[in-house]
Amino acid sequence: MPGNRSLSTQRRGVRQDVVRLLTLLLPGLILLGMFTFYPILKMFIMSFFNWRIGYQQTSDFVGLQNYLAVFSDPVAGMALVNTLFYAVVTVPLQMALGLFVAVLIHRITRFSVTFRLLYYLPVITSWVVVALLFRYIFNNQGLLNYFLKDVAHLADGPVRWLSTRWMALSATTILGIWKGIGWNMVVFLAALQAVPLEQYEAASIDGLGAFGKFRYITLPNIKGTILFALVMLSIGAFNTFTPIMVITGGNPAHQTEVVLTWMYYQTFSATGKMGYAASLSFIVAALVAGIAILLFRFIRPEGEGKS
Amino acid sequence: MKRARLSKALSYVLLALGAVVMVLPMVYMFTTSLRSNDATFSWPPRIFPTGSDLTFANYRYVLSEQNFVGYLSNTLFVAVVTTLATAVVASMLAYCIARLEFHGRRLLYGTIITTMLVPGLAMLVPQFELAVTFKLVDDLWGVIFFYSAWMTPFSTFLIKGFIDTIPRELDEAVRIDGGSIYTIFFRVIVPLASPSIAAVSIFNFLLPFEELGWSQTILKTDALRTMPVAITMFFQAHNRTDWGFVFAMTCCAMVPVILLYVLLQRYFITGLTSGAIKG
Numbered sequence: 345m346p347g348n349r350s351l352s353t354q355r356r357g358v359r360q361d362v363v364r365l366l367t368l369l370l371p372g373l374i375l376l377g378m379f380t381f382y383p384i385l386k387m388f389i390m391s392f393f394n395w396r397i398g399y400q401q402t403s404d405f406v407g408l409q410n411y412l413a414v415f416s417d418p419v420a421g422m423a424l425v426n427t428l429f430y431a432v433v434t435v436p437l438q439m440a441l442g443l444f445v446a447v448l449i450h451r452i453t454r455f456s457v458t459f460r461l462l463y464y465l466p467v468i469t470s471w472v473v474v475a476l477l478f479r480y481i482f483n484n485q486g487l488l489n490y491f492l493k494d495v496a497h498l499a500d501g502p503v504r505w506l507s508t509r510w511m512a513l514s515a516t517t518i519l520g521i522w523k524g525i526g527w528n529m530v531v532f533l534a535a536l537q538a539v540p541l542e543q544y545e546a547a548s549i550d551g552l553g554a555f556g557k558f559r560y561i562t563l564p565n566i567k568g569t570i571l572f573a574l575v576m577l578s579i580g581a582f583n584t585f586t587p588i589m590v591i592t593g594g595n596p597a598h599q600t601e602v603v604l605t606w607m608y609y610q611t612f613s614a615t616g617k618m619g620y621a622a623s624l625s626f627i628v629a630a631l632v633a634g635i636a637i638l639l640f641r642f643i644r645p646e647g648e649g650k651s
Numbered sequence: 652m653k654r655a656r657l658s659k660a661l662s663y664v665l666l667a668l669g670a671v672v673m674v675l676p677m678v679y680m681f682t683t684s685l686r687s688n689d690a691t692f693s694w695p696p697r698i699f700p701t702g703s704d705l706t707f708a709n710y711r712y713v714l715s716e717q718n719f720v721g722y723l724s725n726t727l728f729v730a731v732v733t734t735l736a737t738a739v740v741a742s743m744l745a746y747c748i749a750r751l752e753f754h755g756r757r758l759l760y761g762t763i764i765t766t767m768l769v770p771g772l773a774m775l776v777p778q779f780e781l782a783v784t785f786k787l788v789d790d791l792w793g794v795i796f797f798y799s800a801w802m803t804p805f806s807t808f809l810i811k812g813f814i815d816t817i818p819r820e821l822d823e824a825v826r827i828d829g830g831s832i833y834t835i836f837f838r839v840i841v842p843l844a845s846p847s848i849a850a851v852s853i854f855n856f857l858l859p860f861e862e863l864g865w866s867q868t869i870l871k872t873d874a875l876r877t878m879p880v881a882i883t884m885f886f887q888a889h890n891r892t893d894w895g896f897v898f899a900m901t902c903c904a905m906v907p908v909i910l911l912y913v914l915l916q917r918y919f920i921t922g923l924t925s926g927a928i929k930g
Contacts, residue, residue: 364832365751372744372803373759375736379781379800380766386777395776445669448662455663461916462670465677468912470861472879473901476886477680480691480894487679487696494695522673554658583770586863590883604772608864611776618776625773633768 391623410623419598423606426513431581434520439573442528450536467526475590478519482506509599512592519587535569575636582632603628684709684898691894709899722881729794729859729877734852736799741806742848746840749814763804771801772864793869798858806851813847850918860908878904
């Protein structure tokens with residue numbers, strides 16, 4: 345039994361403490377049990393059935409058929425590639441840009457609160473709002489094409505941003521980076537402020553330049569924060585739903601679906617393939633968990649082994 | 652000395668240029684909301700409206716002829732209840748996991764961390780079935796229960812990280828004075844962990860202003876819609892072209908969130924960082 349020392353010192357209080365412990369634990373256990381743990385288990389079971397919802401419907405056990413259907417479905421493959429593309433492009437770029445902005449704000453003395461507000465504005469604005477805004481800006485007759493064609497003369501005609509797969513995905517990716525910079529800025533700014541100043545002074549005496557200081561002092565000190573941001577943003581990238589839903593709706597011909605929009609479509613489309621959607625969800629969940637564990641294994645900062 | 656001043660000036664210039672990129676789309680949204688729907692498709696597009704096509708008609712339409720106040724109060728109701736429920740449940744869980752010994756403690760914490768990795772919307776199918784069973788479809792409580800359950804794991808994780816930094820001697824002192832774990836929780840943990848609870852709460856408060864997938868699945872009646880659903884439906888109902896109306900609505904929807912940020916800016920930052928530094 346794991347250390348009961350603090351309880352056994354007050355034997356009479358033990359029973360009362362158990363009751364109190366339960367009252368503290370139960371609300372959370374019930375909420376999570378009913379609305380999170382149970383659905384996850386249920387999802388796992390559903391993924392092996394040809395699941396039907398509603399009265400007088402029977403669901404047939406189909407074994408691994410749903411999983412096979414996911415793996416042989418070209419749209420599911422495309423959706424996975426699109427999600428990975430979004431993750432691989434947006435996560436490093438928004439981290440790098442956010443860190444760069446944080447370093448700049450850390451150096452200046454005036455207007456830092458103003459800059460923080462301006463860069464943070466897209467973060468607090470809802471995804472639905474910014475997705476609509478980008479849909480308008482990336483329109484064929486939109487502001488961006490006007491700049492590209494009539495102001496900068498970089499394009500001959502209007503760029504058809506939202507009608508082909510990779511162009512539409514690029515537009516969504518630009519949105520993702522633009523919206524994410526502020527979050528990274530705030531997180532990295534806090535990390536920069538926690539780096540001990542003496543280390544920089546010592547480095548100055550050793551004759552390190554600005555880049556040397558960044559490389560040998562700043563980066564090692566903010567390693568934990570980089571890992572934190574990497575994990576949070578990777579989870580977030582797999583969570584992408586609203587921008588695709590609003591900007592392309594998965595069109596043209598499901599070419600811009602990401603895993604969650606494709607799962608949503610499969611669940612509520614006319615055919616309502618719930619078993620298929622459940623197995624797709626489970627694959628995504630397993631993938632996200634796998635990536636998070638890998639990240640922790642590879643860049644776990646030394647000396648932070650405790651839970 | 653001169654070089655230092657130069658590099659500082661360069662920092663200001665770069666930051667200002669970046670800030671323009673961040674803010675320009677927002678400004679454009681606001682100025683578009685002040686133009687008539689026809690003018691929003693004029694070529695060349697203009698960032699700033701000229702005097703003649705400046706109008707407040709879009710705002711009049713959104714605020715008086717649409718159920719904007721209803722959508723906002725739905726969203727606020729969901730936000731307040733979800734935030735309170737999550738704050739209570741998560742801080743109690745976090746305290747138990749951080750400080751008390753019981754069977755399955757590690758298992759519970761491990762499970763909570765794992766569920767944090769599962770996207771809330773990924774559980775769509777079983778959650779929808781659950782909502783049908785409990786008659787929560789087309790009900791604001793259907794959104795509240797699930798949002799609270801989605802937000803509890805991450806909130807618990809962050810608050811637990813903060814509680815770990817509170818010295819255990821304080822608990823022992825209450826123990827010696829004959830206090831129970833309730834006393835420790837209410838007199839020591841809650842007051843000292845309040846910055847992290849506040850920060851997590853702000854984060855949770857913003858979810859109903861943000862989340863689309865689940866809310867549009869559950870909320871079918873117009874009178875019950877929260878902001879993201881209402882905006883999406885409004886966009887579709889206006890043939891996806893009445894940008895003046897749409898942006899008037901989105902600008903109004905941003906006001907409460909920006910107010911919240913300006914008032915509570917300090918907590919926005921501590922909340923993010925307590926998680927960042929603890930990892």
